[in-house]
């Protein structure tokens with residue numbers, strides 16, 4: 001059977017690392033990997049492929065920059081060409097980026113079934129690009145692989161539960177698999193001791209594209225950084241905005257880093273007192289590591305971690321006060337995201353539908 005996988009942004013490379021590993025266990029599976037080019041810096045793309053040993057993509061479409069409409073439109077055209085040439089049995093997509101939607105739409109229009117990993121998540125604001133991408137992708141996908149029980153409930157409300165399979169989270173699989181290789185060298189290089197620093201990431205459009213909001217966030221973080229070091233691997237989009245809005249002075253106390261590869265980032269997550277983030281992935285990775293996240297978002301697709309009292313949401317202006325309320329007690333894994341075999345469940349399900357030999 002032929003599976004054509006489309007990735008484009010950093011969180012998708014990470015998910016693909018573990019799912020590809022599972023696909024390789026099955027000699028009947030031929031995987032064709034397509035990289036849209038959405039993320040192109042070495043730190044955001046190539047370095048992740050090499051550190052997680054992901055195969056080089058067969059097609060690299062080199063589509064990035066421009067508005068969301070331009071990016072998604074160009075991807076749609078190019079991905080359709082690849083699909084017509086490769087004629088896969090199924091197209092595999094991850095998450096909620098522009099690359100996800102473009103691939104799902106290109107395949108659905110050609111009547112090629114789409115399998116969506118990380119389906120069923122829903123959050124506010126409804127007009128954020130990721131929410132639009134994931135809702136539309138779920139609508140047009142045939143197989144919805146759902147990481148959480150909350151995701152299954154969401155799909156039921158939309159009448160999509162018949163296509164849904166609870167799998168657990170592939171990011172949990174990867175975390176367990178790679179844990180022995182997490183790299184603590186960055187913490188050592190900066191003399192950061194366990195529980196004595198905060199790890200920060202920030203990139204959402206509603207946090208970084210508006211000068212006033214970004215300034216509010218940085219003001220609050222600056223207050224925090226006066227008594228505990230903040231380590232900040234900075235996303236290219238956020239770097240651009242800080243420079244554009246002339247806000248660099250707020251960062252004088254921060255330890256600024258380039259975007260980190262997965263093994264380095266997890267090395268920092270494991271020992272941080274707290275994680276402050278607006279990343280979907282990091283909210284769960286902190287939980288896998290027994291840590292907590294303070295999330296600078298009005299809502300999250302990973303709401304179960306809020307309901308369990310592990311993570312907290314904050315508005316930009318309340319960041320400092322929420323931080324002072326948050327304990328850094330360690331967190332016990334309650335198995336919310338499955339058993340670490342999500343990739344296996346996904347690949348076996350695809351085989352049962354598309355492999356003429358193995359499914360007999």
Ligand code: UD1
Nearest residue numbers: 009010038039040041044065096097098129130203236237
């Ligand atoms: C995208 C995803 C988001 C995901 C995030 C992870 C969408 C709508 N959003 O957001 O869901 O959480 O990736 O990082 O798809 N840039 C660079 N170098 C790069 C990548 C981006 O300079 O390697 C610049 C782009 O030119 C652009 C900006 O950063 O100006 C934003 O990049 P883009 O991929 O559009 O969105 P992200 O904010 O990364």
